[in-house]
Amino acid sequence: MNALTATDAGLVGCTRCGLVWHQDESHCGRCGAHLHVVNSHGLQAVWAWWIAGLVFYIPANLLPMLVTTTLGHAQKNTIVGGAIELWKHHNYGVALIVFGASIMIPIGKFIAVAYLAITVGNENRRGGAPHLHMLEVVEFIGRWSMIDVFVVAILSALVQLGFVASIHPGPAAASFALSVAFTMLSAQSFDPRLIWRGINREKR
Amino acid sequence: MTGPVFQQDQDLSGLIACPRCDVLHRAEELADGQRARCARCGTVLMWPREGAFLHVVAFSFTGMILMIGAIFFPFLEIAARGLSHKSSIFGVAMAFSDGFLAPLAFAVLTMIVALPIFRFAALIYTLWPLANGRPAYRHAATAFRLVQELQPWAMAEIFIIGTAVALVKIGGLATVSLGPAFWAFCVLIIVIALKNSFVSDWTIWKAIGQK
Numbered sequence: 001m002n003a004l005t006a007t008d009a010g011l012v013g014c015t016r017c018g019l020v021w022h023q024d025e026s027h028c029g030r031c032g033a034h035l036h037v038v039n040s041h042g043l044q045a046v047w048a049w050w051i052a053g054l055v056f057y058i059p060a061n062l063l064p065m066l067v068t069t070t071l072g073h074a075q076k077n078t079i080v081g082g083a084i085e086l087w088k089h090h091n092y093g094v095a096l097i098v099f100g101a102s103i104m105i106p107i108g109k110f111i112a113v114a115y116l117a118i119t120v121g122n123e124n125r126r127g128g129a130p131h132l133h134m135l136e137v138v139e140f141i142g143r144w145s146m147i148d149v150f151v152v153a154i155l156s157a158l159v160q161l162g163f164v165a166s167i168h169p170g171p172a173a174a175s176f177a178l179s180v181a182f183t184m185l186s187a188q189s190f191d192p193r194l195i196w197r198g199i200n201r202e203k204r
Numbered sequence: 205m206t207g208p209v210f211q212q213d214q215d216l217s218g219l220i221a222c223p224r225c226d227v228l229h230r231a232e233e234l235a236d237g238q239r240a241r242c243a244r245c246g247t248v249l250m251w252p253r254e255g256a257f258l259h260v261v262a263f264s265f266t267g268m269i270l271m272i273g274a275i276f277f278p279f280l281e282i283a284a285r286g287l288s289h290k291s292s293i294f295g296v297a298m299a300f301s302d303g304f305l306a307p308l309a310f311a312v313l314t315m316i317v318a319l320p321i322f323r324f325a326a327l328i329y330t331l332w333p334l335a336n337g338r339p340a341y342r343h344a345a346t347a348f349r350l351v352q353e354l355q356p357w358a359m360a361e362i363f364i365i366g367t368a369v370a371l372v373k374i375g376g377l378a379t380v381s382l383g384p385a386f387w388a389f390c391v392l393i394i395v396i397a398l399k400n401s402f403v404s405d406w407t408i409w410k411a412i413g414q415k
């Protein structure tokens with residue numbers, strides 16, 4: 001489909017409110033957003049946040065997420081360990097929620113964002129709608145990984161019964177929260193206009 | 205470069221560039237409730253609705269009251285072997301407050317309490333004069349921009365699902381009872397969902413831009 005884009009017309013569209021400006025304007029006169037023409041420089045930010053997210057994702061899985069003390073006996077659980085524990089106690093549904101939010105969604109997100117960033121500029125692509133949908137799914141679903149951090153917070157706040165039972169957060173809680181935040185920033189830095197425009201066309 | 209050349213002095217206010225894919229559209233007056241989608245990627249560009257601003261203000265106001273209630277009332281109570289412990293939402297965030305996890309406590313409190321409240325307040329500030337047909341207050345553009353930018357970081361609804369998971373985890377260990385703040389939070393989730401699906405951003409920006 002050959003639709004006329006703002007860039008082709010020598011203009012720049014505001015990515016926040018949609019208003020169109022001449023390319024010599026630097027800020028949108030209506031919403032104040034910074035105006036930028038479509039270019040692949042933004043991909044550097046995507047990759048920087050992506051790597052930061054991955055770096056923090058590794059300790060998040062290796063270190064303990066929860067430290068449970070029951071009658072003087074301490075037990076440390078990692079993210080995967082917590083999900084397995086739930087499964088063993090026959091809480092299958094909740095085990096799947098935890099597994100999905102803490103393992104499947106983050107890994108799926110790393111793959112999806114990397115795929116989007118790598119395929120930018122692939123001129124053989126047929127239309128961009130599936131790629132935009134992929135980005136929208138990542139944006140929508142990525143925040144849900146934060147569930148496990150909240151679970152740890154609620155458990156640690158609530159289960160303070162002294163010797164009987166107490167729960168404390170482990171260091172993985174912080175690195176997991178940072179990993180989720182960084183991957184959210186990575187997806188947000190991706191300019192969807194690049195899906196259609198590509199890198200090659202921009203250099204013309 | 206292809207396409208028509210736009211002169212430096214030409215009026216561009218009748219055009220919309222799709223924020224997602226950059227395709228140019230002419231902004232036409234739509235009938236009430238009609239939706240305009242981008243011809244290439246299908247993103248909703250315009251969706252004017254009669255009375256929508258007032259609805260959003262009403263929802264935001266309800267949301268803010270629920271949120272304030274949710275902070276001050278007990279959230280969950282746990283009991284085991286004669287011992288019991290109550291926690292408010294504030295207490296949940298403060299679970300991380302000792303040692304190197306302290307910044308996380310701040311982040312959690314921001315995501316589940318501060319950002320939702322701020323977004324409600326900024327929406328009311330932006331839309332109240334517009335709903336009454338008056339020009340926007342000063343800095344309304346900044347306020348609404350923050351509403352949009354902070355949206356992914358306001359995580360009240362995710363927090364509620366987290367609560368459900370936590371309750372199942374405690375299940376075998378102790379008895380848990382739900383406080384009024386828990387129910388306030390549940391209603392809040394519905395209010396947020398309704399509010400978000402009520403009006404297109406373009407319609408709000410257009411109203412802010414009208415002097």
Ligand SMILES: [Zn+2]
Nearest residue numbers: 014017028031
């Ligand atoms: Zn703008």
Ligand SMILES: [Zn+2]
Nearest residue numbers: 222225242245
């Ligand atoms: Zn579009």
